[in-house]
Amino acid sequence: MPDDFEQMWRDLAPVGRSASSGGYNRSPWDSAEVELRDWFVEACAVRGLTVETDGVGNQVAWWEGADPQAPGVLTGSHLDSVLEGGAYDGPLGVLSALAALDVLRARGVEPARPIGIGVFVEEEGSRFGRACLGSRLATGATTWDAARELRDRDGVFLPDAIDSAGLDPARGLMDLGRVGTFVELHVEQGRDLVDRGVAVGLASEIWPHGRWRFDFAGQANHAGTTRMEDRRDPMLTYAMTVLAANKQARLATQRATFGRIAVEPNGTNAVPSLVTAWLDARASSDDALATLVGEIERQAADRAGRDGTTLAVTAESVSGSVAFDADLAARLAGVGDWPVIATQAGHDAGILSGAGIPTAMVFVRNPTGVSHSPEEHAETADCLAGVEALADVLAELTAD
Ligand code: HGY
Ligand code: MN
Ligand code: MN
Ligand code: MN
Numbered sequence: 001m002p003d004d005f006e007q008m009w010r011d012l013a014p015v016g017r018s019a020s021s022g023g024y025n026r027s028p029w030d031s032a033e034v035e036l037r038d039w040f041v042e043a044c045a046v047r048g049l050t051v052e053t054d055g056v057g058n059q060v061a062w063w064e065g066a067d068p069q070a071p072g073v074l075t076g077s078h079l080d081s082v083l084e085g086g087a088y089d090g091p092l093g094v095l096s097a098l099a100a101l102d103v104l105r106a107r108g109v110e111p112a113r114p115i116g117i118g119v120f121v122e123e124e125g126s127r128f129g130r131a132c133l134g135s136r137l138a139t140g141a142t143t144w145d146a147a148r149e150l151r152d153r154d155g156v157f158l159p160d161a162i163d164s165a166g167l168d169p170a171r172g173l174m175d176l177g178r179v180g181t182f183v184e185l186h187v188e189q190g191r192d193l194v195d196r197g198v199a200v201g202l203a204s205e206i207w208p209h210g211r212w213r214f215d216f217a218g219q220a221n222h223a224g225t226t227r228m229e230d231r232r233d234p235m236l237t238y239a240m241t242v243l244a245a246n247k248q249a250r251l252a253t254q255r256a257t258f259g260r261i262a263v264e265p266n267g268t269n270a271v272p273s274l275v276t277a278w279l280d281a282r283a284s285s286d287d288a289l290a291t292l293v294g295e296i297e298r299q300a301a302d303r304a305g306r307d308g309t310t311l312a313v314t315a316e317s318v319s320g321s322v323a324f325d326a327d328l329a330a331r332l333a334g335v336g337d338w339p340v341i342a343t344q345a346g347h348d349a350g351i352l353s354g355a356g357i358p359t360a361m362v363f364v365r366n367p368t369g370v371s372h373s374p375e376e377h378a379e380t381a382d383c384l385a386g387v388e389a390l391a392d393v394l395a396e397l398t399a400d
Contacts (some may be wrong), residue, residue, distance in 0.1 A: 003155040005387060006098045006380065008043060012091055015039065016081065022325055023084030023374040028122040028134075029057065029165040036079040036091075040119055041286045043098050049117070055171035058123035058134045062178075063101060065111035065398060072114030072395045074389065075100070078087040078123030078134070078348060085124070086376020088187035092364060094119055095202025096387045103391035111398035116179065116290055127152045127161070129211065129278075130317045137356035138174040165376040167176045181328065181397055184349040185362040185390050186359065187378050188336040191369035201339045202332060204326055205362035206350040208289045209255075209282035210318030214241065214300060218309040220265065220273035232308035233372040235263070235277040237300065240307075244299040245279060254292050255344055278316070286321050324351040325358035332360055335396045345371070362390055 016024050016032030026032045040059055041051045048059035062072065077093025097117040104111070121134035128150040136142035148169075150158045162169060188194075193201050216234035242258045249256035260278040279296065282288035297313050304311040329340065341363065351357035364378050364386035378386075 008095050009316055016340045024081040024236045026081040027127045027155055028080045034165050035133050054174040055169040056137055057167050058138055058174040059119040060116050063115045065114045070113035071179045072178050074116040074118050074179045074181045076118035077184050078120050082124045082126050082372045085372055088376050088378050092187045093185040096390050099387040101391040106196050111298050112400050113398050123348055126306045128158055130346050131346050132351045135351040139351055179357055182352040182357050182359045183393055185386055187364040188366045189345045189371035190393055193365040194367055196301040196339055198294050199365045199382040200389045201341045201363045203343055204340045206322040207340045207344045208286045208321040211316040212279040213314040213316055214277045215312040216275040216309055221271040223269040231271055234309045235272055237304045238275040238277055241300040245296045248295050252292055319346055322353050324360055328358045328360050335392050
């Protein structure tokens, strides 16, 4: 295994990392992500690969193989992070794709069909609120006309952010027409592999999940002079909704999180007029997700009625359940003795699968399961095992 896997990791480590918290803030179309995009171009160039960057920042480089016209196998992931995120979620998949290509070349493999290494932009949806925005645009799951209206927390429109990164959407989007299969390697964001005592696994499915915006409106008022019984306090309705969501998710053994909130006017000595909060909900089936969110919404509306506040709920980005291609999974089951696990995390692999591209995911053990946190970690030995597994998968899929 070329030792530059670890050198690549060291090169990436400081980019977008907070000196105080150690967390990663690799927001799309900002300086850190532009630096990452340049890193990827350089990492491909030293391997004799030329990166095509599309109009919104998605990137792909192809190792053409024996028959450049044959449907290719694309592998890769994303380089952006959540706010204060970890080092592995995303970059491990991109870096492992580069290292797997090194392994194939070291083995003397000449792929019968092209192998592409891809990077999708704004996978986390941390800046514009739409998860997997780059792959959704590339597959057409989201149109440019819809996306161009998106604004970030500072009110910056998406086109202006993309323009600030030196990109031009008019140049068009990544051509997925030449992709026959997509394989994404990803650090596991859970404890399944560590509980099984294995370093590598395959994904069976992605739970349905989504984001809902809850607007709780009440009456701004004085925090001291207003009697408790005279208040119409949206913060109270919000707080009770958080409790209700937590209880419902536990009862249904699903997932519900209010991780983001905006309060207006956000003072200390005033009852707020508006509380906006975003629900991240995930469930083991589409019906279970609809039931979970419906019940949370029902209880929030009931509480608003008692608090004299009002509630508006807007679904923002919802992803249906993804079952990865069974034929592909069966083929890969013959490549390695890997357990097959479900994931509750969304991935670009889910978007490409939803676009009809046979897709598989390779997971690498996360010793604590912690993710979307500076504590996210994977042992180097497990990362190298993941690279070997990805190389084996790519060798199998490009043998003919
Ligand atoms: O949020 C997710 O599910 C993924 O990590 N983007
Ligand atoms: Mn990810
Ligand atoms: Mn993530
Ligand atoms: Mn370690």
